[in-house]
Amino acid sequence: MELITPTLQMWLTFAIILGAIAAYSYDRIPLEISSITTVALLLLVFELLPLTGDDGTPTVTVRQLLAGFADPALITIMALLVVGQGLVQTGALQGPARALMILGARYPAGTVILCFLVVMIVSAVLNNTPVVVMFIPIMAALGEKLGQRAAMVMMPLSFVAILGGNMTVIGSSTNLLAIGAYGRAGGEAVGFFDFTVPGTVLAFTGLLYVITIMPRLLVDRSGMAKQLAGSSGKQFLFQIELEPSNKMVGQQAVAGLFPGLKDLTIRMIQRGPEKLLPPYDDVTLRTGDVVMVAATRSVMMDMLNASPDMLTSAEGETDEDSENDGGRRMVAEAVIAPASRLDGRTLAQSGFRAETGCTVLGVQRRSRMIRAALSQLRLEAGDVLLVMGTRTNVMSLRGNRDVLLMESSASDVPHQEFAPRAQWIFAGVVLTAASGMLPITITAIVGAVLMLITRCLNVRQAGRAIDRRVFTIVGAALALGTALQGTGGAAWLAHTVIEVLRGAPVWVLLSGFFLLVALLTNVLSNNATAVLFTPIALSLATELGVPPMPFLLAVIFGANCSFATPMSYQTNLLVMAPGHYHFADFVRAGTPLIFLVWLAFTIFVPWYYGLV
Incomplete structure (x- = not known):
């Protein structure tokens, strides 16, 4: 490699990188803001101080710096996020998740490990963010069965999802960006499973650490959090009319309680004209019983997703209208306002459903325990209503003077009748990409379009799946990579590293390069790290006269070592709140995993590619 003479533009590029x-x-x-500012500074530098080649043409242009925002790898990431959102919005993963919950009732310890394996394998072919979102409540429930708190399973959940992304080309956005940068720098095409073997070795090495050592390093802080729990643990009163197909039929009370309904508290049973109140002695639930159940919103939403016709509205009617209108349903909480017309009336008397188009599923009253059927309950100011309706009807409550809509509580109800469509689309995307029938970019875009056309999700939900932080940071990282390569900075860094390690075996240089990337990815974005170091990896391999694939894998696997800080990867941020983690928890539990993966990489990859 020819020695590169540093230029002012190169030093300014390095300064912008350090500033970023x-x-x-x-x-x-x-x-x-950081990303857009970085791009703006690069544009200013190369506009005011243009760098030209031997033929007098600029080596770094405005078009090149902004091309990252239209990069195929970035478009692929956005499209895969939409595909993953389609699975979430249809509840396509809830069936398998529910089966794991049933298995966990008998074998909780083995089921936790099985869940980690499932998450790791699924994350190899699907964006890991929706996977982690789906498994957070499952892992919390299984942790409770093991006598462990959420802290013992949440961070491991995030880490196994990240490790699973090492196994295929589409396992993570980092892989796609690094391979895209590799291709732009002149590298050969990388197949779907080209690095599955070394990726699997690293993933299972990390999994062993996550299962055996990591729980000993985590601190449980959920005790105080539960004492201070707010809205997440509040219970609503729901009304359920037992049909013959309802799984609650046949449940028998033992010592005054129903042990088969662990997450539910039965407040009253209306059996014809008779009202049965706790404690219940020798009572068995029958078809036709109207049961008043106290439960958290999440528990009842899970039951509603499993059996859409199970709940009876507070007016005593099933929610047929919202089922027949073909629109998507949304659930939200609304507080009865002071001087509301609802105060002192039952919902049937108020005409709330006819006026708003929203069904009241449950009521929460903090002042005292409710022991009456919801259809007969007289509402009071301050009561919290759990309402369900189309998005238009729910959002129209913002202008209703009788209730105060809590917009932050609004969430979509999964359209489970479309789940098979989403599953088939997802399977088609994975199989088409894996077989090489179409490029990954085209496959992902077609999959995203099919999710929209088949109504697995709407445009609003698809737009919400596209994270603007990912979009801007990837665009900025690609601009930095373009500037680094255009100024010769990548080649200069590669030459400097070789000079420092001159005389060392190739595997030593490869190992050191991996460790540098792995440490930097926890400070800088993993996507930015992948884009910045891929041209350097290619330059190093060219200088040493060895195949570039091991050095490309050092970038991919190293950039995926996002374990030591919560902001280094999105799934870490997702589990931080439910696990009640502090910043130091990630440093304490994640740093050893980085060095363990580095050790496994140093031992296996040089041997696997014949560098020792």
Whole structure:
């Protein structure tokens, strides 16, 4: 490799890179601002101080710096996020998740390990964010059965999802970006399973650590959090009329309680004209019973997803209208306002459903325990209603003077009748990409379009799946990579590293390069790290005269070692709240995993590719 003479533009590029790292590390600066500022500085530098080649043409242009925002790898990431959102919005993963919950009742310890394996394998072919979102409540429930708190399973859940992304080309956005940068730099095409073997070795090495050692390093802080629990643990009163197909039929009370209904508290049973109140002695639930159940919103939503016709509205009617209108349903909480017309009336008397088009599923009253059927309950100011309706009807409650809509509580009800469509589309995307019939970019875009056309999700939900932070940071990282390569900075860094390690075996240089990337990815974005170091990896391999694939894998696997900080990967941020983690928890539990993966990489990859 020819020695590169440093230029002013190169040093300014290095300065912008260091500034970007510092900005990304500073929590008070939004990632979007840091990314756009980085791109703006690069545009200014190469506009005011143009760098030209031997033929007088600019080596770094405005078009090249902004091309990252239309990069096929970035478009692929956005499309895969939409495909994953389609699975979430249809509840396509809830069937398998529910089966794991049933298995966990008998074999909780083995089921936790099985869940980790499932998450790791699924994350190899699907964006891991929706996978982690789906498994957070499952892992919390299984952790309780093991006598463990959420802290013992939440961070491991995130880590196994990240490890699973090492096994295929589409396992993570990092893989796609690094391979895209590799292709732009002149590298050969990388097949879907080309690095599955080394990726699997690293993934299972990390899994062994996650299962055996990591729980000993985590601290349970959920005790105090539960004492201070707010809305997440509040219970609503729901009304259920037992049909013959309802699984609650046949449940028998033991010592005054119903042990088969662990997450539910039965407040009253209306059996014809008779009212049965706790404690219940020798009572068996029958078809036709109207049961008043106290439960959290999440528990009842899970039951509603499993049996859409199970709940009876507070007016005493099933929710047929919202089922027949073909629209998507939304659930939200609304507080009865002072001086509301609902105060002192039952819902049937108020005409709430006829006026708003929303069905009241449950009621929460903090002042005292409710022991009456919801259809007969006289509402009071301050009662919280759990309402369900189309998005238009629910959002129209913002202008209703009788209730105060809590918009932050609004969430979509999964359209489970479309789940088979989403599953088939997802399977088609994976199989088509894996077989090489179509490029991954085309496959992902077609999959996203099919999710929209088949109504697995709407445009609003698809737009919400596209994270603007990911979009801006990837665009900025690609701009930095373009500047680094155009100024010769990548080649200069590669030459400097070789000079420092001159005389060392190739596997030593490869190992050191991996460790550098792995440490930097926890400060800088993993996507930015992958884009910045891929051209350097290719330059190093060219300088040493060895195949570039091991050095490309050092970038991919190293950039995926996002374990030591919560902001290094999105799934880490997802589990931080339910696990009640502090920043130091990630440093304490994640740092050893980085070095363990580094050790496994150093031992296996050089041997696997014949570098020792």
